[in-house]
Amino acid sequence: MLHRTVSEVMTRDVATAGPEATLKSVAWSLDYNEVSALPVVDTRHHPIGIISEADLLRRQAGLPDTEGRDQMRETAAVDRHTMDARTAGDLMSTPVLTGRPEWGIVETARFLHARGVKRLPVIDDTGTLVGIVSRSDLLRPMLRRDDAIRDEIVDEVLGRTLRMTPGGVTVTVREGIVTLSGRVEERSTIPIVEHLCLSVDGVVSVDQSLEYAVDDLSPDLDPARDVDN
Secondary structure (H helix, E strand, C coil): CCCCEHHHHCECCCCCECCCCEHHHHHHHHHHHCCCEEEEECCCCCEEEEEEHHHHHHHHHCCCCCCCCCCHHHHHCCCHHHHHCCEHHHHCECCCCCECCCCEHHHHHHHHHHHCCCEEEEECCCCCEEEEEEHHHHCHHHHCCHHHHHHHHHHHHHHHHCCCCCCCEEEEEECCEEEEEEEEEECCHHHHHHHHHHCCCCCCEEEEEEEEEECCCCCCCCCCCCCCC
16 A cells, blocks of 8 residues: 655745845745745755744834824733844744655654644755655545545555455545445454545545454454345
8 A cells, every 4th residue: 555755745845045035035935826834945955943924013013003003012012022123034934844756745743743843844865955845745545536546445555465365355435525335344454544645645434333253352253244134
């Protein structure tokens, strides 16, 4: 069974900024590249921070109101370091979290969620930036066609991995929801089938009504269950 990795969904042509880039040039780059953040890289193309639209807006919020309204309360919420920032290096968020190209989609999604970040620069073994992956990139497996999901379950999960008799289990997939019916030899096989199906890219959930011939989970190892009773 093959699962998508970060290298398959990440953006490889990454717009970046140097630490000396002016805030205006950062704003232009964000707009031109239609992105919400830029990795800030050093001369070796190693990521050293992230600067985002939110960072620029936070600084903008501390500037005087052009219409002369009292902004003391709002300005007080913006720290002096932010207000004094002139370059990407001044305003960027550090330290920067990074990912690896070989990380799995699920692993990376959990990493982003646990740390509350929206995007992750991707580096190679030398620490060089090779891509960037976002939340929307990680959702791509959910766009996988139902027939492709079914084919992988039938061929890879039931066939090559579990070596089950063809036709013993019927698989249908609709909107990513897998439905399993039919009969397996041993009761202990059922949770294994469910687990492996859930690990297939694009699967949302698994519903099963599988019967079994032998209850190998019973202490007294009862004989085959009569599926008609």
